[in-house]
Amino acid sequence: MSARIFATAARTAVRSAAPRAFAVQAARPMSLLAKSVQTTAVKSTIAQQVRGYKTLDFGGTKEVVYERSDVPREKLLETFKDDTIAVLGYGPQGRGQALNLRDNGVNVIIGQREGKTYQQAVEEGWVPGKNLFPVLEATEKGSVVMNLLSDAYQKAIWPEMAPLLTPGKTLYFSHGFSVVYKDQTNVIPPKDIDVVLVAPKGSGFTVRRLFQEGRGINSSFAVFQDASGKAKDRTIALGVGIGSGYLYETTFSKEVHSDLVGERGVLMGAIQGLFQAQYEVLRANGHSPSEAFNETVEEATQSLYPLIGEKGLAYMFANCSTTAQRGALDWWKPFYTASKPVFEDLYESTRNGSETARSLDRNSKADYREKLEAELREISDSEMWRAGETVRSLRPENQ
Numbered sequence: 001m002s003a004r005i006f007a008t009a010a011r012t013a014v015r016s017a018a019p020r021a022f023a024v025q026a027a028r029p030m031s032l033l034a035k036s037v038q039t040t041a042v043k044s045t046i047a048q049q050v051r052g053y054k055t056l057d058f059g060g061t062k063e064v065v066y067e068r069s070d071v072p073r074e075k076l077l078e079t080f081k082d083d084t085i086a087v088l089g090y091g092p093q094g095r096g097q098a099l100n101l102r103d104n105g106v107n108v109i110i111g112q113r114e115g116k117t118y119q120q121a122v123e124e125g126w127v128p129g130k131n132l133f134p135v136l137e138a139t140e141k142g143s144v145v146m147n148l149l150s151d152a153y154q155k156a157i158w159p160e161m162a163p164l165l166t167p168g169k170t171l172y173f174s175h176g177f178s179v180v181y182k183d184q185t186n187v188i189p190p191k192d193i194d195v196v197l198v199a200p201k202g203s204g205f206t207v208r209r210l211f212q213e214g215r216g217i218n219s220s221f222a223v224f225q226d227a228s229g230k231a232k233d234r235t236i237a238l239g240v241g242i243g244s245g246y247l248y249e250t251t252f253s254k255e256v257h258s259d260l261v262g263e264r265g266v267l268m269g270a271i272q273g274l275f276q277a278q279y280e281v282l283r284a285n286g287h288s289p290s291e292a293f294n295e296t297v298e299e300a301t302q303s304l305y306p307l308i309g310e311k312g313l314a315y316m317f318a319n320c321s322t323t324a325q326r327g328a329l330d331w332w333k334p335f336y337t338a339s340k341p342v343f344e345d346l347y348e349s350t351r352n353g354s355e356t357a358r359s360l361d362r363n364s365k366a367d368y369r370e371k372l373e374a375e376l377r378e379i380s381d382s383e384m385w386r387a388g389e390t391v392r393s394l395r396p397e398n399q
């Protein structure tokens with residue numbers, strides 16, 4: 001996803017919504033995420049409740065989840081009272097996580113190279129020489145080093161960063177990429193530090209926005225190396241500090257594989273492929289751009305997908321006509337049969353490292369940002385998305 005698109009949206013959001021402190025989150029009785037977990041899981045069983053975390057039944061499998069209330073503000077501040085948390089990178093994730101930690105009262109500094117993103121950090125209250133530094137200087141100062149640089153740059157800077165990760169420090173990631181694909185990245189952390197991960201299930205922009213709304217994002221977390229003996233508790237506390245509502249335990253390896261598949265698949269890649277294919281077939285059969293767009297994208301995002309988010313797919317189906325239900329029940333299987341081999345190829349391509357190799361190769365080039373933006377423009381300039389611009393402008397709320 002283009003960091004620049006997010007950066008622009010983020011700038012707009014930060015101007016329109018003043019940061020709100022931890023107290024705002026805590027004051028809310030229950031987030032929407034909490035409610036949805038309750039609806040889908042808690043109804044059946046809360047098998048046990050130990051020290052505030054819960055074992056819940058997820059469709060027949062029991063899993064432990066941790067939540068914000070497990071780490072009240074006093075506990076968060078106590079946990080990191082002797083720490084300097086260095087957030088490296090002020091891209092979408094770095095920005096969202098750093099601002100949330102700052103609003104929660106934790107001692108945070110930023111490591112960011114000079115340029116447009118650095119200027120944004122200054123505009124948002126980070127002060128050069130006080131809590132805004134070059135990347136390696138922040139690494140040196142931090143006792144918790146949150147590596148939120150791009151995955152390609154994490155590889156490039158590792159030889160200079162590794163010697164600064166002295167015994168007792170914590171190295172934190174939001175993706176298992178660099179550590180799991182060490183054969184490609186050479187990121188092999190020293191043995192005497194904690195190495196942990198909290199991966200929000202959404203963009204950094206959403207991490208910030210949900211926090212400002214008093215809600216919280218779902219995140220997974222993992223401990224790769226526990227030198228301190230306290231890594232798990234500290235990781236859960238970090239997860240809460242960055243704005244997570246619920247935290248699900250995983251491993252670095254599981255996180256990286258599921259994340260790479262998800263973004264290439266249903267979350268981003270597959271959705272554009274499906275939209276484009278249906279739109280083209282409608283257009284080839286004489287439908288106007290507005291009709292093809294409304295029937296492919298607008299109805300999905302404005303009417304039907306929010307229903308899936310609320311109460312699941314059967315609920316969405318049940319709220320459509322019986323004609324629509326009959327057709328959808330007949331046709332989901334051919335789509336499933338056609339796409340399952342593509343998902344299997346995708347998983348294999350992730351597992352065998354070819355996805356990460358391509359990503360590192362392309363995103364390490366000096367002009368990678370321009371190249372990504374040119375490819376994104378091909379999508380936004382296509383007839384379907386240009387038609388969408390007009391359709392969106394005609395929504396009553398945009399009149």
Ligand SMILES: NC(=O)c1ccc[n+]([C@@H]2O[C@H](COP(=O)([O-])OP(=O)(O)OC[C@H]3O[C@@H](n4cnc5c(N)ncnc54)[C@H](OP(=O)(O)O)[C@@H]3O)[C@@H](O)[C@H]2O)c1
Pocket residue numbers: 001003088089090091092093094112113114115116117118147148149150151153174175177199200201202203204
């Ligand atoms: N985006 C998501 O949805 C998401 C979700 C969960 C986890 N993550 C993970 O979070 C981490 C950060 O991702 P992100 O979304 O914030 O954006 P990103 O675009 O992957 O990273 C942006 C940061 O990296 C810096 N950077 C990139 N190339 C650089 C270079 N050559 N020299 C110095 N700095 C460089 C950028 O600085 P400039 O702006 O100056 O280029 C910016 O601070 C990644 O590990 C990612 O996988 C992302």
